[in-house]
Amino acid sequence: MIIDAEHHLFLHELTKGRFESGKICERYWEGGRIRIRISEEAAKVERCIRFMDDAGIDKALLTINQVRTLDQMKRWNDLCAQTVAKYPDRFIGLASVPASGGPAALEELDRAIRGLGLRGVHIWTRADGAFLDSRELWPFYERVATLDVPIDVHILGEAPGFDALQAPYGLYYVVMREFEMVNTVLRVCLGGVLEDFPDLKFIMNHFGGGVSSIIERLDAYTSYARQPGWPGFYEGKPLITKPWRTYFDKLYFNMAGREVGLESLRCALTNISPQRLLFGTDWPFNFDYEPGEVKRYVKGIRALDLPAADIEAMLGGNAARLFRI
Numbered sequence: 001m002i003i004d005a006e007h008h009l010f011l012h013e014l015t016k017g018r019f020e021s022g023k024i025c026e027r028y029w030e031g032g033r034i035r036i037r038i039s040e041e042a043a044k045v046e047r048c049i050r051f052m053d054d055a056g057i058d059k060a061l062l063t064i065n066q067v068r069t070l071d072q073m074k075r076w077n078d079l080c081a082q083t084v085a086k087y088p089d090r091f092i093g094l095a096s097v098p099a100s101g102g103p104a105a106l107e108e109l110d111r112a113i114r115g116l117g118l119r120g121v122h123i124w125t126r127a128d129g130a131f132l133d134s135r136e137l138w139p140f141y142e143r144v145a146t147l148d149v150p151i152d153v154h155i156l157g158e159a160p161g162f163d164a165l166q167a168p169y170g171l172y173y174v175v176m177r178e179f180e181m182v183n184t185v186l187r188v189c190l191g192g193v194l195e196d197f198p199d200l201k202f203i204m205n206h207f208g209g210g211v212s213s214i215i216e217r218l219d220a221y222t223s224y225a226r227q228p229g230w231p232g233f234y235e236g237k238p239l240i241t242k243p244w245r246t247y248f249d250k251l252y253f254n255m256a257g258r259e260v261g262l263e264s265l266r267c268a269l270t271n272i273s274p275q276r277l278l279f280g281t282d283w284p285f286n287f288d289y290e291p292g293e294v295k296r297y298v299k300g301i302r303a304l305d306l307p308a309a310d311i312e313a314m315l316g317g318n319a320a321r322l323f324r325i
Helices: 045-055 070-086 102-115 135-147 171-190 211-224 244-248 262-268 291-302 308-322
Strands: 003-008 025-030 033-038 059-063 091-096 120-124 151-154 202-204 252-254
Touching: 003 045, 003 308, 045 291, 059 070, 059 151, 059 308, 070 091, 070 102, 091 102, 102 120, 102 135, 171 202, 171 211, 171 244, 211 244, 211 262, 262 291, 291 308
Parallel strands: 003 059, 059 091, 091 120, 120 151, 151 202, 202 252
Antiparallel strands: 025 033
């Protein structure tokens, strides 16, 4: 079974009509920035299913992108639940709530999981500016732990600090978005989130921003932090009692955000177990009109020099286990 662990369905109000190009996702350059617009086709579940059928995808985790208000999230949760009810063999629905939204957000999370039957919660790398290791989010984590559902973490559109990389060629977007994801992964590991909530299950999108490539560098600096005179590394007392990789090894990562990301996958596998990787497409932002490229990605994964059980786990088994399918 192939399960797409990053598949976006849109509220119609967030789309921009039909495009002459025939694409669902259009990128363009405006005002010195890369911009993205999404066509109304991204709000049509039948279009999702057609893509999945053409690409050979059996099931998809449905999440929403670009919503910001609790009211929008409530409408998405209703739409997602209706879609899953209509196509239970094709979709698994993830709720959307603002992680720092207080009692109203927690009430909506309860409604979405217990009332609507959604199977996880989708959040961003920052919640109203707060990083995911902020104590503001502890009530959210406590509620998610009680509900016992996975947390899916997606990169915020343009987080504060994107202008820090003063470079042409759209590098602020290409590089800083992935930096935002790496920063989030390591904050969750170092900041005590999984120390205080050891049963939480996180899915970090986009290979965790490519975090596997800098793990040895962080190993070195955490070793320095054990030396006398380095309390500033943890800004005081360490928030974790075990080696940081103990927490890293509890995370899941999806394989989206790279189109045919075989080189990123090979890099990820140097430090991430195949039992922690989930196939994903990031549709419609990637592959929106090229289902054949998804098949090429899957073919490349199947050709990796790995045990067959590991390959099947990455393509769908890990997601099935995580969501109890």
